[in-house]
Amino acid sequence: MILAFTYLHVCLSFSLVVHKSILDVMLDYNNKLAQLRAGKSSKSKFLIAKFKSEDSLNGWKVRQGTYFQDVIASKYDGGMDAKFEFTETGQAVFSGYVFTRGGYVELSKKLSLPLGSTLDRYGGLVLYLGGNGGSYVIIPEAGPSADTTQSKLYFFRINTKVGFCRVRVPFSSFRPVKPDDPPLDAFLVHTLTIRFEPRRRRPIEGSAGMKQDPRSFKLIFEYIKALHTGQETYFILVSCTGLGVKPNRREQVLKAKRASEDSLRRSGLGYTVIRPGPLMEEPGDQRALIFVDQGNKISQGISCADVADICVKALHDSTTRNKSFNVGNIVTQNFIPSMAALTET
Structure with missing residues (x-):
């Protein structure tokens, strides 16, 4: 029993090391290409803002508002406040409460x-x-810079992790605030806004294990860049849902898998994380059911051939970029649902 447990620990550690080693190689390759391009082409990231000193906060304005302007809403006015400051530890921090x-x-x-x-x-x-x-909600404002009354607002919601991470948002992901407005034209973007609005959910568990009020927030800014167009390094990670693993080992397996996923998400590389149910050695019948970040609801197994097919499809489907999803076979329908329904996790 002890030998089996030790073997499992070694295998999981080796798997995590391999994933991180591959990520390091891909990141080194990207860095070398970036040095060669040196900002001379659209394949280089364009620096919009880098928060490295107190002066770098100049021009950023903190504002507050409310979606409701009625008498009833005033009864629920519990107050709100926010500030953007450069701390003694050298961090640009946007924090407050609503x-x-x-x-x-x-x-x-x-x-x-x-x-x-x-x-x-x-x-x-x-x-x-x-x-x-x-x-948080990222809101670009686009329109003629000489007449901001004609500007149009667009939005995209992002979810942060506890700790540092890179968040990638394609311009095609932004949606107009007014449904009748045209798609975002990046050429006309003249203002960028990051908004916090509390959402009804469970308290957030902080790094020290303490519960945090979801109406309070703290966001540390390192930089904002424009992401290059065209092909980019892309990483598909096959993880697992934990089903099919013996109960006494499941927690350890999931811990290693989640560590690999977090390392990939924070790397800045384009990625897709696929979490299949228990793998089965049988012919692929292309009967896959896709859940979005709902590992606890996966009870079906899936053939290895179907997992491979989904990986190939993800390579050619831009809607799967920077997303995670779970898969399992169903026996009532003969199709693989569109991946366009996935949401970022």
Whole structure:
């Protein structure tokens, strides 16, 4: 029994080391390419903001507001406040709380790009953030810079992890606030806003194991860049849901798998995480049921051939980028559902 447990521990540790080694190689390769390009092409990331000193906070404004302007809402005005400061530890921190019903606070800046530089040469945004597990909304404002009354607002919600992570948002993911407005034209983006609005959910567990009020927030900014267009390094990780693993070993297996997933998400590489149910050695029949980040609801096994087929499909389907999902076979339908229904995790 002790030998079996030791063998399992060694295998899991080896698997985690292999995943991290592959990530390191891919990151080194990307860094060398970036040094060669040196910002001379659209394949280089374009620096929008880097928060390395107190001066780097200039131009960023903290604002607050509410979605409800009625008498009833005023009865639930519990107050809200926010600040953006450069701390003694050298971090740019946006923090505060929103106890008001329908309230929000936001951090906004009018972009000042170098002459001749426009965001339409790029494919999206990448933010390096230190979060507390909260949810935020990124809001680009686009329109003629000379007449902001014609500007249109777009939005995309991001979820942060406890700790630092890179968040990638393609421009195609932004949706207009007004449904009748046209898709976002990155060429016309002139203002960028990051908004916090409390959502109804369970208290967040902090790094020290203490519960945090979801109406409070803290977000550390390292940088905001425009992400290059075209092909990029892409990593598909086959993880697991934990089913099919003996109960006395499941927690250890899942811990190693989740560590690999977190390492990949924070690497900045494009990724897709696939968590199959128990693998079965049988012919693939293309009968897969896809759940979005709902590992506890996967009870079906899945053939290895179907997992391989899903991996190949993910390579050619841009809607699976930077997302995680669980898969298992069903026996009532002969199809693989569209991956366009997936949401980012």
